[in-house]
Amino acid sequence: MDQTRLLDTLKQDEGFSSKSYWDKKQWTYGYGCKAPGEGATITREAAKPLLEEHLDTAIAGFKRMFRGHEYKFNEVREEAFIQLIFNMGTGRPDGNEGLYSFKNTLGFIFKNSDVPWASVADGLQRSLWFRQVGKSGDPDGPGPKEGRGERIVRQVRTGVF
Numbered sequence: 001m002d003q004t005r006l007l008d009t010l011k012q013d014e015g016f017s018s019k020s021y022w023d024k025k026q027w028t029y030g031y032g033c034k035a036p037g038e039g040a041t042i043t044r045e046a047a048k049p050l051l052e053e054h055l056d057t058a059i060a061g062f063k064r065m066f067r068g069h070e071y072k073f074n075e076v077r078e079e080a081f082i083q084l085i086f087n088m089g090t091g092r093p094d095g096n097e098g099l100y101s102f103k104n105t106l107g108f109i110f111k112n113s114d115v116p117w118a119s120v121a122d123g124l125q126r127s128l129w130f131r132q133v134g135k136s137g138d139p140d141g142p143g144p145k146e147g148r149g150e151r152i153v154r155q156v157r158t159g160v161f
Contacts, residue, residue, distance in 0.1 A: 001059070001075060001078050001079055001082070002075070002079070003055065003059075005079070006055060006079055006082060006083070007051065007052065007055060009079075009083065010031060010032070010051065010055065010083065010086060011031050011051070013032075013083070013087075013148045014031040014032030014051075015031070015032075016030065016031055016044060016047065017029050017030065018030075018041055018042060018043065018044075019039075019040075019041050020035035020036075020037065020038060020039060020040040020041070022038075027040065029041070029042050029047070030042045030044075030046070030047030030050050030051060031047055031048075031050070031051040031054075032051075032054070032086075032087075033047065033050040033051060033053075033054050054086060055082075055086060058082050058083075058085040058086040059082055061085045061089070061090040061099075062078065062081055062082050062085055064090070065085070065090050065099065065100070066081070066109070069109060069110060072109060072113075072115050074159050076155050076158075076159050076160060076161055077117070077155065077156055077159055079155070080152045080155040080156050081099070081156075083148075083152055084099055084124075084129075084152060085098070085099055087129070087133070087148075088129060102123060102124070102127065104123055105119075105120055105123030105124060105127075108120045108123070117156055117157055117158075117159065118157055120156055120157075121153045121154075121156045121157035124149075124152065124153050124156060125149075125153045129149065130149040130153065132149075133147060133148045133149040134147050134148075134149030134150055134153070135147050135149070135150065
């Protein structure tokens with residue numbers, strides 16, 4: 001895993017907001033990090049360590065969630081799943097939030113020594129998460145050509161950046 005590449009990708013995906021905004025279930029600012037509340041502000045300089053801390057939490061979540069299954073992931077898929085965890089959290093193994101809520105999709109990873117990555121990618125692509133972030137690319141403009149969801153699903157499917 002390349003943490004510098006992950007940080008750069010997350011900055012691009014999240015964008016920067018100096019002022020807090022409501023995002024699904026919490027106030028967010030900086031590079032997609034939890035804000036203390038409405039009206040909170042942050043500078044890019046102050047947001048960088050929050051982003052790094054949030055990424056460290058996502059990496060730790062990946063390591064806990066996939067303990068004993070790490071060998072099934074190449075670097076590309078590992079980074080893709082860390083980005084998913086950054087975006088939605090792991091949730092609890094018995095819960096319906098975060099990446100743990102993808103029970104059927106995760107089953108392909110946990111139950112197979114030779115993971116059917118196309119099935120994993122298909123499961124991600126059918127999800128509410130994908131509908132929310134999938135088609136956010138800018139094919140005709142200066143931004144990334146594919147959206148966050150499209151890119152992550154492609155990386156999970158192919159194992160290639």
